[in-house]
Amino acid sequence: MDKNDKVIQAAKLYYLLDCTQNEIAKKLGVSRPTVSRMLQTAKREGIVQIKICEKADRLTDLEADLEQKYGLKKAVVASVGQYEDHVIKTTIGLKAAEYLDSIVGDDDIIGVTWGTTIYHVAVELKKKQVNNVQVVQLKGGISLSEKNTYVSEILYLFGKAFNASPHYLPLPAIVDNVVVKEAIMADRHIKRVIDMGKRANIALFTCGQIKSDSLLFNLGYFSxxxxxxxxxxxxxxISSRFFDKDGHVCSQSLDERTLGIELEELKKKDYSILVAGGSHKIESIHAALKGEYANVLVTDQYTARFILDK
Incomplete structure (x- = not known):
């Protein structure tokens, strides 16, 4: 029996037959700590998928509480079985895609940002028969880093779902000084895309965290x-524009060097949709909602409870 077979066997014994870890260790001829590691591997690699069935009425209560506390047009709370990033992004990505499908109609302009959370929304989109929909990139996404921002994939998948030709913003998110930004903004093609982002009646975005290993901090933008x-x-x-705990822009000089939609513009959208969840984003989500940058929130039930307690 190879290592993977043992992991599967350990998972079956533990989750299906209710064997203790000591009993499994004896059956497989390994130590109990090894069994514990096998079970962790089984969850991490998707061999075991744990689903907690949250009562629908509890989720509805959370949605109502979020809408009341933050004055939201709509809150969508997804039930996740594990409070882990990849599970959360996959689940709320599906919920956001379903919500977007329910609101997009003829002649809409959809503005999107980039990153792994929005990519998970994009891959869950289904084709919808609508006319004259436009999809536009809300912020620059070119960097010196090899890390994938998923810009091309996201715009392509949104365009495919809504039968639209996407409008790209082939720029870095942040430049070194204001003079460079002003020169870029003088280009009529760039200005046309920026203006389309302002006219978008639907904006879809996530919020980032302030950590050295987060995507934006790894793209080579910051001194x-x-x-x-x-x-x-x-x-x-949000969209590479940084805010403090009260939702206020925290660096005017950095904001002036940022290319893409401004936070104040998000307040004007018919649907300003924040898709975010996870323990590391609680402060960011709360501050973004406090700043009134979103009127729709898509999150998970654990994050919902945490931000309601703030």
């Missing part, structure tokens, strides 16, 4: 001075 300032004052970002 040491920028990073130090953000670590000390910011709790999150």
């Amino acid at each position: 040491e001075e920028d990073a130090g300032m953000l670590y000390s004052t910011a709790v999150g970002d």
Whole structure:
């Protein structure tokens, strides 16, 4: 029996036959700590998938509480079995795709940002018969890093779902100084895409965390001075625009060097949809809602409870 077979056998004995870890260790001829590691591997690799069935009325109560606390047009709370990033992103991605399908109609302009959360929304989209829909990128996504921002995939999948030709913003999210930004914004093709983002009646985005290993911090945009300032004052970002715990833009100079939609523009959308969940995003979500940058929230039941308690 190879290692993978043992992991599967251990999972079956534990989850299907209710054997203890000591009993499994004896059956497989391994130590009890080894059995514990096998069970963790089984969950991590998807051999075992745990689903907790949350009562629908409990989720509805959470949605109502979120809508009341933050003045939201709509809250969508997904039930996740594990409070882990990949599970959360997959589940809320599906819920956000379903919600988007329910609201998109003829002549809509959909503005989207990039990153792994929005990519999970994009892959769950189903084709919908609508006319004259446009999809536009809300912020630049080019960087010096090899890390994938999923810009091309996201725009392609949104365009495919709504029979639209996507409009790309082939720029970095942040430039070194205001003069460079002003020169870029003088280009009529770039200005046309930026203006389309302003006219979008639907905006879909996530919020980032302030951590050295988060995607935006790994894309080579920040000087040491920028990073130090953000670590000390910011709790999150939307579309590469950073805000503090009260939802206020925390660096005007950095904001002036950022290419893409401004946070104030999000307040004007018919649907300004924040898709986010996970323990590391609680502060960021709360501050974003406090700043009134979203009128729709898609999250999971654990994150919902945490931000309601704040």
